[in-house]
Amino acid sequence: MKRRSFIQKGALSGSFFALGGTGLFALNAAGAGNREPLHEFNLNYAPHLGMFKNMAGDDPVDQLNFMADQGFTAFEDNEMRNRPVELQQKMADTMQKRGLQMGVFVAHKIYWTEGNLTSGNLDKRAEFLEDIKQSVEVAKRVNAKWMTVVPGYVDQRLDANYQTANVIESLKQASAILEKENLTMVLEPLNFFNHPGLFLKESPQAYMICKAVDSPACKILFDIYHQQIQEGNLIPNIDACWDEIGYFQVGDNPGRKEPTTGEINYLNVFRHLHDKGFTGIVGMEHGNSMPGAAGEQAVIDAYVTCDDF
CATH class of the missing domain: 3.20.20.150 (Divalent-metal-dependent TIM barrel enzymes)
Structure with a gap:
């Protein structure tokens, strides 16, 4: 079985598809912060805005809540300096409330x-x-x-x-x-x-x-x-x-997409960082290898797989 197919077939019970299309976003909006995260990661992986826009919607605050609901504990944003001050403050308040490191x-x-x-x-x-x-x-x-x-x-x-x-x-x-x-x-x-x-x-x-x-x-x-x-x-x-x-x-090579799509053995790399006691942030500075909600779920599943040590 191909590596990508194996990961997709092994998707966790919290998968987007189990909730039926946009149902996951509806769940997120209705109860953000009121339930346990779907995943518990060993490292502080940090998504960016737009990575989960099909599942969470376009609003940056909704996207931050979605990241926290999935179990991500950090967030990065190359463009934060250029965003309106009011939006910076809203995002900061959400991150503080949801336990996301900037x-x-x-x-x-x-x-x-x-x-x-x-x-x-x-x-x-x-x-x-x-x-x-x-x-x-x-x-x-x-x-x-x-x-x-x-x-x-x-x-x-x-x-x-x-x-x-x-x-x-x-x-x-x-x-x-x-x-x-x-x-x-x-x-x-x-x-x-x-x-x-x-x-x-x-x-x-x-x-x-x-x-x-x-x-x-x-x-x-x-x-x-x-x-x-x-x-x-x-x-x-x-x-x-x-x-x-x-x-x-991080980003896999070739293509600069999520781990498991290229040649880098991220399971071993992430394990190594963890074993050395790294407690900082691991920024997910890459694109999604597939479009739409399916591609966004594939990103989540890839990190779950590569964090399984």
Whole structure:
């Protein structure tokens, strides 16, 4: 039997289909917070908005309640910084009520095609630091501890060592802001295939930068999807970077869909994180491999399967 077929045939008794179409959303809306979650996970997996919109509806608050009803204990939202303050507050109130930890949001404008932190340009550095200050206020509002930072594009006119020094200096100044608030920026290396030309690509590179910045406010976001493409050797590289990793994100490869759809053995990876005592957040930064409610249930079932250790 194919791996995906086995997972689908083994779907749990709380399946969407057992409740008949949109019945699960109706159940969710009628009794959110009044019953036990359907699943109990070993790790703090964090879905994002839109991942369960067919089952939960378009309203962000309904989606958060649905996540909590399923047993997820965290949530991440790259776009939180750009959402209206009123919606940020509603989402924060719901997360607090339902026991959902807030994961990462993107802390600043990311430059995808030109140097910013790499260049040493003081105007770009000032813009970055102002974004960090504004993100502190967002973090306070939504009870976030982590925010994502991407240093930007390679500056072709500068030696790589100068670029590294420029990035480190900018991050040191940002860390001075974040340390006062007990917040952490997590640096995300992005793979060369999906994001050609970006400065930060590999976990050893991120590790070296974090060591140079030397602050509890500057850690690594180890995205397992990106690092499978960029360097592979996942578990040994996780171990080598362990003391500087603050956050994980996942997606299977190829395709960047839910675990079990690609080549990564997420059962073993999740077990390893758990055995090492990781109590932070594992962001579900991927798409759904199938459309509609069936695809959303497949995502839930995949995490149940890969968390079964």
